Amino acid sequence: MIGVVVRKELLEMRRSPVLLLSMASLPATVVAVPVALFAWLLHAAPEQALTFVQDVYGVHVPGGTSAGVALALGRNWLPMFLVLPMFLPILLAAQSIGGERERRTLEPLLATPVSTLSIVVGKSVAALLPAVLITWAAAALFCLGMDGVAGAFLLPDSSWLFGTLVLSPLLALFGNALAVVVSSLVLDPRAAQNLAATTVLPLLGLLAFQLAGKISLGPGFYLFLAAGVAAADVALIAAAVRLFDRERLLTSWR
């Protein structure tokens, strides 16, 4: 039944090109801005400024200042690619239950024998898939852009590979499951969307501290984060199923 729900959700999404375009607009910005900034820095900034950037972030690699700045930018910008897969599906997942209710499709859905687990997992996976694929495409474009401008193969490094291939899907599932939980509790889809969107704040905080040079997030941190998020994913899916009260969803208007 999960497959049936996923297929329907993806079909609906495909029928809304504006929705997919709007999902791609943020990743396009996240890729274009740092690559353009890097190209402009190499073109316009004096050598001392580039050395200063390397010193601030403590990145000293063979290959000259351009490679150092590219790696510094790449490592500092990685958390943004962890925010993306969390943020993108929230817009879809937060609508998952409340949206069904607003469109009056919830009653016929709940009148079928489909299990709560199938609804929750099906909707989560359907929101997660495009978000993860868009994030991977954006990450590939970012790495290609940075390597192209630097004129050397620098990215992805091990942190990037682990971050995008392992951590991104886990975080996407986390954001999704949380959005489904919120959507089950707060039935106004707009309120659910706003509440669920706040889940990216801790990651944005990490990004801000890293960019300010206050912390340096390395492979150890990402490994630790992955373990924590994986455990949180399981707990959230279980909570989403538990909190999915069929009768309340049909009768409550809050």
Add this chain to the structure above:
Amino acid sequence: MRDAGRGRGVGSPRLPAIEAQGLAKSFGGRPACRDVSFAVERGEVFGLLGPNGAGKTTTLRMLAGLYAPDEGSAQVAGFSIAAGRAGGPELRARVGLLTESPGFYDRLTARENLLYFARLQRARDPARRCDLLIEQFALGEHARRPFAELSRGMKQKLAIARALVHEPEVILLDEPTIGLDPEATREVRNLIAGLAAERVTIVLCTHHLEEVERLCSRAAFIAGKLVAVHEIRREALLRIELAAPFAPDGVRDLCRSLRLSGNTLFIEPRAEIPEIVAALVRSGARIASVAPHRDPLEDAWLSLLAEARER
């Protein structure tokens, strides 16, 4: 529609398709319905009548496994519903529910919508079943159009098709003609009449008395609580106003049924009307007027409603 209501469940054919006993449900302390008890035989079309807010939809939702009753119990297609425990997935797989609003996805086509629900309802050979229903409901031309572009009548027909897509044992129809124009209303009523002719078990929830009179064999009146279960007479009655009290025993042989209410005689004729009138006159009756009596359900409904309000 041939096999729309054919059972594939475990319910014994000798048991009623639905048996509700003292169902009650309230929301936030406000009672929606109470003391609802009735039984629906297999192959019967049963009406659930009541004004808006009388608890009809709540009763239907309890029978469909969407709500758990606060009190009472029910058996639907051989599966139990008890106080605090709604019907499970097995019950929902054997019930077809037409919801108040069609409730489909605007961006999917009519066929995609139907196929989605056919799969969720575990229909056998869902694609073939969908195509069959689309053809039978004359939706073929519109099957590949997005749901949002369909007319209200087509949307309702598609919703009825969804209620039948998994060949349920029991079909619950909630206000099937609400908001439809006269042409679409007639089409939907004809569809239900077609199902009734095939002996599909249907509970028809409505406040249109003429719908119940035309389609149902019995109807339960609900106004907060169950008021009465009424047998529907489709045969035209004869209403004879008498100028003086009279014992009509002499004409019983000419009538299928005979009821005297004050000085008004309600007759379901077995013989020709002039013959009955002549027999009455011969027996000494003083007849003031003779007229067909066409609306017995409305009378029964209004008097029951008035009684319920007085109480």
